Amino acid sequence: MGDDVSERLSVRGLCKAYRSGDDRVTILNDFDLSLSDGEAVALTGRSGSGKSTLIHLLCGLAVPDGGRIRLFGEAMPATADDELWATQRRQRVATVFQDTNLLPTLTVSENIRFRASLADRPAPDVAGWLRALGLQGLADRYPDQVSGGQRQRAAIAVAFAMRPELLLADEPTGSLDRHTASAVADELFRFQRDTGCPMLLATHDQALAERCERIVPLTSEGDV
Ligand SMILES: Nc1ncnc2c1ncn2[C@@H]1O[C@H](COP(=O)(O)OP(=O)(O)O)[C@@H](O)[C@H]1O
Ligand SMILES: [Mg+2]
Incomplete structure (x- = not known):
């Protein structure tokens, strides 16, 4: 088929519907997407x-x-409950979710080290990542001892420490004020430039979307 070797992610004809009472609501209908090395793509669309x-x-x-x-x-x-997916998430695909994926029983720095070791990566420069994301002084706090915005930034530090080959981030600047959002976006793009890791950023922050090379708008049933 001659797959493009620089293609990190390729999606063809993806469909997804949810049941809502007696109805089925189509969320994705024949959706295509590809992401190559070093590419930053924004996924936009209104809430829902x-x-x-x-x-x-x-x-x-x-x-x-x-x-x-x-x-x-x-x-x-x-x-979903497949070993290959689990391996990719553990070693190559980093995710940053809205509700963050920090382990509550580990401190911020322990979360970062743990994530790197889970992916068989060398010990990360914890202090460096914390500094880059404006989290100095919070290394020994537990996730519930920092603010929502700090947790979100810690989740990004954890994702970086894993040295992923693909980064999927869901509203990574969603709970940050404008100034912090822009600083965190700087770090996301710096990471992408320095490592060549392709990123898919789901966002309704237009400023963040416009910093990406491409914008993929999602429209759901009724919009089309
Ligand atoms: N597990 C689920 N079961 C049923 N409906 C869901 C589920 N997850 C999301 N939805 C619905 O699918 C739509 C898309 O949700 P979501 O993917 O969270 O959108 P967005 O992230 O763009 O706000 C929403 O209408 C939401 O209520
Ligand atoms: Mg969402």
């Missing part, structure tokens, strides 16, 4: 348009009704 759903599908935490997903050139199975 399916951004989070798509991010969950792309890391195997939800199962599509149809279509295919290839990660790093490999066809991914259409089941």
Whole structure:
């Protein structure tokens, strides 16, 4: 088929619907997307348009009704509880979710170290990541001892420390004020430039979207 080797993620004909009472609401209908090395793509759309759903599908935490997903050139199975998906999430695909994915029983710095070791990466420069994300002094706090915005930034530090080959971020600046959002966006783009890691950023922050090379708008049923 001559797959493009620089293609990190490729999605063809993805479909997803949810049941709502007696109705089925289509969220994604024959959706296509590809992401190459070093590319930053924004996923935009109003609340409820399916951004989070798509991010969950792309890391195997939800199962599509149809279509295919290839990660790093490999066809991914259409089941969620699969070892290949789990391996990709552990070692190559970093996710930053709205409700953050920090372990509550580990401090911020322990979360960062743990995530790197889980991915078999060398010990990360914890102090450096904390500084870059404006989290100095919070290394020994537990996630519930920092603010929502700080937790979100800590989740990004954790994702960076994993040295991913693909970064999927769901509203990574969603709970930050404008100034902090812009500083965190700087770090996201710096990371992408320095590592060549492709990023898919779901966002309704237009300023963040416009900093990406491409914007993929999601429209759901009724909009089309
Ligand atoms: N697990 C689920 N079961 C049923 N409906 C869901 C589920 N997850 C999301 N939805 C619905 O799908 C639509 C898209 O949601 P979501 O992907 O969270 O959108 P966005 O992230 O763009 O705000 C919403 O109408 C939401 O209520
Ligand atoms: Mg969402």
